Amino acid sequence: MAELRLMKGNEAIAEAAIRCGCDGYFGYPITPQSEVLETLMARMPWDETGMVVLQAESELAAINMVYGGAGCGKKVMTSSSSPGISLKQEGITYIAGAELPCLVVNVVRGGPGLGTIQPAQSDYFQAVKGGGHGDYKLIVLAPASVQEMYDFVDLGFELAFKYRNPAMILSDGVIGQMMEKVQLGDYKPRLTNEEIIKRYGSWATTGKTADRKRNIITSLDLDAGSQEKFNIKLQNKYKEIQDKEVRFEKIACDDAEYLLVAYGSSSRVCQKAIDIARGKGIKVGLLRPITLFPYPSKAIQELLPQLKGILSVEMSAGQMVEDVRLAVNGKVNVEHFGRMGGVIPTPNEVVEALEEKFIKA
Amino acid sequence: MDVKDIIKEENLVYSKSKVLTDNIMHYCPGCTHGVVHKIIAEVIEEMGIQDKTIAVSPVGCSVLAYNYLDIDWQEAAHGRAPAIATAISRLHPEKYVFTYQGDGDLASIGTAEIMHACNRGENITVIFINNAIYGMTGGQMAPTTLEGMKTATTPYGRRVDLNGYPLKITELIAQLPGTCYVTRQSGHTPAAVRKLKKAITKAFENTGKNKGTSFIEVVSTCNSGWKMPPVKANEWMVENMFPFYPLGDMKDE
Numbered sequence: 001m002a003e004l005r006l007m008k009g010n011e012a013i014a015e016a017a018i019r020c021g022c023d024g025y026f027g028y029p030i031t032p033q034s035e036v037l038e039t040l041m042a043r044m045p046w047d048e049t050g051m052v053v054l055q056a057e058s059e060l061a062a063i064n065m066v067y068g069g070a071g072c073g074k075k076v077m078t079s080s081s082s083p084g085i086s087l088k089q090e091g092i093t094y095i096a097g098a099e100l101p102c103l104v105v106n107v108v109r110g111g112p113g114l115g116t117i118q119p120a121q122s123d124y125f126q127a128v129k130g131g132g133h134g135d136y137k138l139i140v141l142a143p144a145s146v147q148e149m150y151d152f153v154d155l156g157f158e159l160a161f162k163y164r165n166p167a168m169i170l171s172d173g174v175i176g177q178m179m180e181k182v183q184l185g186d187y188k189p190r191l192t193n194e195e196i197i198k199r200y201g202s203w204a205t206t207g208k209t210a211d212r213k214r215n216i217i218t219s220l221d222l223d224a225g226s227q228e229k230f231n232i233k234l235q236n237k238y239k240e241i242q243d244k245e246v247r248f249e250k251i252a253c254d255d256a257e258y259l260l261v262a263y264g265s266s267s268r269v270c271q272k273a274i275d276i277a278r279g280k281g282i283k284v285g286l287l288r289p290i291t292l293f294p295y296p297s298k299a300i301q302e303l304l305p306q307l308k309g310i311l312s313v314e315m316s317a318g319q320m321v322e323d324v325r326l327a328v329n330g331k332v333n334v335e336h337f338g339r340m341g342g343v344i345p346t347p348n349e350v351v352e353a354l355e356e357k358f359i360k361a
Numbered sequence: 362m363d364v365k366d367i368i369k370e371e372n373l374v375y376s377k378s379k380v381l382t383d384n385i386m387h388y389c390p391g392c393t394h395g396v397v398h399k400i401i402a403e404v405i406e407e408m409g410i411q412d413k414t415i416a417v418s419p420v421g422c423s424v425l426a427y428n429y430l431d432i433d434w435q436e437a438a439h440g441r442a443p444a445i446a447t448a449i450s451r452l453h454p455e456k457y458v459f460t461y462q463g464d465g466d467l468a469s470i471g472t473a474e475i476m477h478a479c480n481r482g483e484n485i486t487v488i489f490i491n492n493a494i495y496g497m498t499g500g501q502m503a504p505t506t507l508e509g510m511k512t513a514t515t516p517y518g519r520r521v522d523l524n525g526y527p528l529k530i531t532e533l534i535a536q537l538p539g540t541c542y543v544t545r546q547s548g549h550t551p552a553a554v555r556k557l558k559k560a561i562t563k564a565f566e567n568t569g570k571n572k573g574t575s576f577i578e579v580v581s582t583c584n585s586g587w588k589m590p591p592v593k594a595n596e597w598m599v600e601n602m603f604p605f606y607p608l609g610d611m612k613d614e
């Protein structure tokens with residue numbers, strides 16, 4: 001029988017890492033995600049599965065440890081929160097440039113700068129549009145529950161290895177800190193070195209044997225022509241991800257005249273807002289992107305004929321709303337509602353914003 | 362015509378290490394990198410650890426070191442090689458992991474990474490090339506640039522009131538309990554080459570014995586950055602670098 005446990009989102013990340021056969025976690029404390037490293041250190045998975053857990057001297061070091069581990073074909077991850085994720089951007093762009101699979105968890109807090117320790121969704125641009133330098137993308141998963149925090153660790157690794165691309169779980173302080181029941185999965189064994197050589201021996205640094213050429217993990221190519229070719233290859237990969245890996249959830253959309261678009265904890269607020277609005281006779285539904293890259297643009301487009309307006313609800317000044325507008329391309333009015341700096345909108349505020357921007361107007 | 366057509370096998374007294382590739386090195390004539398690469402290749406071949414060695418190259422002139430040694434490599438972001446080596450070594454405890462870093466990479470932008478990797482006693486070898494200048498970017502001041510030394514960013518000579526003091530990072534590293542072997546060598550004479558080879562062999566053997574971090578500084582020249590022909594650069598190094606960066610073992614446990 002499946003094991004049920006009441007746990008925090010951050011604890012779920014740690015438990016999922018151990019159970020999905022993760023080889024290494026490298027982290028640095030920052031609120032509101034320190035429980036990931038704390039849980040792992042308390043669980044001592046090195047005794048149980050052989051998983052390496054290390055508190056690095058900085059976020060920079062932690063993400064570069066991820067680079068090193070991923071370069072060996074190992075299943076490695078890190079987690080942090082907004083200011084720490086900014087520091088990790090150097091490593092993330094190198095990882096994307098070297099086409100290494102890994103998982104990065106961002107439990108977002110309000111910014112800019114040191115900001116606040118309260119939850120926010122103001123790192124959407126950073127996560128979805130690149131973050132570091134160069135033309136690259138992360139696969140971005142947005143959990144809306146503690147169960148999804150748990151599930152997306154395995155899913156994130158699966159997608160990361162499938163496409164040899166860094167994946168990110170874009171969470172926030174609400175999902176990281178709140179407790180919900182979680183259905184835990186069975187333990188997946190870690191890959192042996194022999195299995196890693198078999199699967200990833202064509203590129204991973206596992207030690208150069210006589211039967212193959214040396215493997216080099218690098219993002220450097222001084223020749224502009226071949227660097228452009230590499231960039232085209234990356235873009236083709238992102239297109240394939242866009243075509244194949246879109247995930248989203250639709251709630252009460254069948255008869256909806258108005259659509260809320262929200263991810264993560266905002267989508268939880270919007271679920272309640274739908275109940276309130278429908279109580280007032282407003283036919284509103286919710287589209288919840290689960291993948292932020294690739295973005296569910298088509299799913300939004302398919303709903304357009306029935307819609308009078310779309311409200312993007314985010315705990316930011318309006319970042320995801322740009323992707324909604326790109327998908328809609330002017331066919332329906334798209335507005336943004338959000339709170340910033342760590343303030344969580346209430347369901348009533350969402351309904352009021354919907355009425356004000358569309359129904360009264 | 363192959364070398365074997367000219368020299369009979371039994372008369373061959375020296376040949377290039379099999380761990381060195383046939384790629385033509387991009388280093389300037391007289392540069393110390395080529396000497397150190399050759400020594401590392403020979404040590405790997407003699408120890409028979411080609412399939413067990415994973416190296417991390419830096420940002421700097423030796424960013425392309427992976428073109429020259431026929432082993433698996435990871436190319437690091439500037440200064441981060443010790444963090445990358447940390448993970449490789451922890452996830453592959455049976456491997457011989459080494460970083461190859463210059464003075465800007467190790468002693469400036471990567472100071473935190475090298476100090477903490479050494480302090481944790483990561484089971485790795487660090488080869489630190491100190492030529493007191495940023496070679497790749499065109500000869501700017503490095504943390505190890507000597508007082509009074511002219512560079513592209515200290516055109517009238519390094520002034521300590523303006524630029525601070527040259528950093529003796531190897532002396533700092535030697536204080537860290539995680540290190541088992543800390544030495545400063547050079548590669549400018551046959552005798553120095555022999556000593557350096559012994560030092561690199563010892564460091565790799567330490568890794569094999571899981572003894573912690575071995576750290577080898579190689580006081581080096583940069584002909585183009587120093588704007589000197591190779592022989593003059595070697596003389597200048599002996600006269601100016603060695604008094605400030607004296608050669609020898611600082612720690613051997």
